[in-house]
Amino acid sequence: MLTKAKHTLPDGTRIEDLFNLDTREVSLSTMHDPDLYRIEMEKIFTKSWLLVGHESEIPKSGDYVVRDMAEDEVIVTRDRQGDIHVNLNVCPHRGMHVCTAEAGNTQVHKCIYHGWAFRPDGSFVGAPLEKEKMHGEIYPKEKLGLKKAKVELFHGLIFANWDAEAAPLEEQLGEMKFYYDIMFGKTEGGLEVMGPPQRLTIPANWKTAGEQAACDGFHTLTLHRSQFDIGNFGSDGEVTEEFIPIMTGINVADRGNALRCISAAQTFRMLIGKEKFEDLTVEDRLRKLPPPGIVTDQMKEEMFKRLSKDQLYVASMAPPQVGNMFPNINILFIYAPLPDGTLGSGLLMHAINPKGPDKFQWVTWFFAEKDTPDEVKKAMRSAAVQTGGTSGLIEQDDSDTWPHMTDAARGAMGMTETLKYQAIAGEKRPEGWPDKAKVFAGLSKDDAQWTWWLQYHKVMTK
Numbered sequence: 001m002l003t004k005a006k007h008t009l010p011d012g013t014r015i016e017d018l019f020n021l022d023t024r025e026v027s028l029s030t031m032h033d034p035d036l037y038r039i040e041m042e043k044i045f046t047k048s049w050l051l052v053g054h055e056s057e058i059p060k061s062g063d064y065v066v067r068d069m070a071e072d073e074v075i076v077t078r079d080r081q082g083d084i085h086v087n088l089n090v091c092p093h094r095g096m097h098v099c100t101a102e103a104g105n106t107q108v109h110k111c112i113y114h115g116w117a118f119r120p121d122g123s124f125v126g127a128p129l130e131k132e133k134m135h136g137e138i139y140p141k142e143k144l145g146l147k148k149a150k151v152e153l154f155h156g157l158i159f160a161n162w163d164a165e166a167a168p169l170e171e172q173l174g175e176m177k178f179y180y181d182i183m184f185g186k187t188e189g190g191l192e193v194m195g196p197p198q199r200l201t202i203p204a205n206w207k208t209a210g211e212q213a214a215c216d217g218f219h220t221l222t223l224h225r226s227q228f229d230i231g232n233f234g235s236d237g238e239v240t241e242e243f244i245p246i247m248t249g250i251n252v253a254d255r256g257n258a259l260r261c262i263s264a265a266q267t268f269r270m271l272i273g274k275e276k277f278e279d280l281t282v283e284d285r286l287r288k289l290p291p292p293g294i295v296t297d298q299m300k301e302e303m304f305k306r307l308s309k310d311q312l313y314v315a316s317m318a319p320p321q322v323g324n325m326f327p328n329i330n331i332l333f334i335y336a337p338l339p340d341g342t343l344g345s346g347l348l349m350h351a352i353n354p355k356g357p358d359k360f361q362w363v364t365w366f367f368a369e370k371d372t373p374d375e376v377k378k379a380m381r382s383a384a385v386q387t388g389g390t391s392g393l394i395e396q397d398d399s400d401t402w403p404h405m406t407d408a409a410r411g412a413m414g415m416t417e418t419l420k421y422q423a424i425a426g427e428k429r430p431e432g433w434p435d436k437a438k439v440f441a442g443l444s445k446d447d448a449q450w451t452w453w454l455q456y457h458k459v460m461t462k
């Protein structure tokens, strides 16, 4: 049984008191407080749709992978009917992890402790020595299955939610679904993962990475400076001490979900020559500089059919590339110029799984459109690993800061400091941009990121 929801920490602090909504400040103590963490587990992580994988990871009947929903391990399975299930990896007998492997194929998950067995849909098959009734006579077999989460697929991404009453995933995505469709739903074949995800543990509070993913733009200039100094992202020599082209773009946000849409012409000015990119038709722009991952003519044609007119417009002007899904997903579907300067891309997603107030598991999936030629997939995977993988240049920069912030939040004085989101530009929708979500065009300021905290505030004080 979960403890009863509270808005108040044991020392009497109300969750509302951790925020100053007028000056847009959040107490740094939020990045460490163990009591707040317990409330987050209850109010956020057992009630939100969480990403646990992609259906291409378990293509066949009986396939499974073991994943995490915050601190809970789950078995993500496919049954004989092709349906996907997400079952708690905890044996209802005495609490052993039923599955101790990371992935595999089986129609029967048998607990190694006393041998209770479960089907891919989580239902209880039985225990050894059937006649002796190891499972007793108090509960019928139907009551002894693994606990199950609700499951929804979004363009092949598998989301799970412990809350049986949860509203559909679409509600959590809000107006941002329009943009996520552009990222994940462009081709007939859809996306597929390239290999198992990378996983590592980072000694930091999950929110350090979670809120950064909601379009923290300013850190590009300093923390990621070296990326641009070595010419990792094109930009045609426009990088200066004070400016990096991809700091400008169009941030879009709704319900704590945020994405930065960045003009392809900005990254690939060298590929479009002297032509005025804006003067081309939507189709011509998309043929010349398609969104990241669209690498064949066939895919371009499919994209024209699958996306709406407004979505094609966005994809042609400034496709969404970097951002998040509330609460704990980081998305990088980025252009990554190849060594010869031509169009390249890397598609990856991270899940930030809390593992205590000052530890999280950082999971990284690498994607390509299924119909991508093999040699291009290889190049995409290298580009993604090199930038956003465990050893990737971008994520090494970012993960340098998160443990420091968490450490700082522990100090008696440190915890009295605040996080400030005071660089606000306000909503600005460029002419022709569709009326979807909140739109912040121009230099990426704190607007989108603040909406992440507003959503956190809303969920935590509900």
Ligand code: FES
Pocket: 091, 092, 093, 094, 095, 096, 111, 112, 113, 114, 115, 116
């Ligand atoms: S704990 Fe799993 S069978 Fe006993």
Ligand SMILES: [Fe+2]
Pocket: 219, 224, 394, 398
């Ligand atoms: Fe970053």
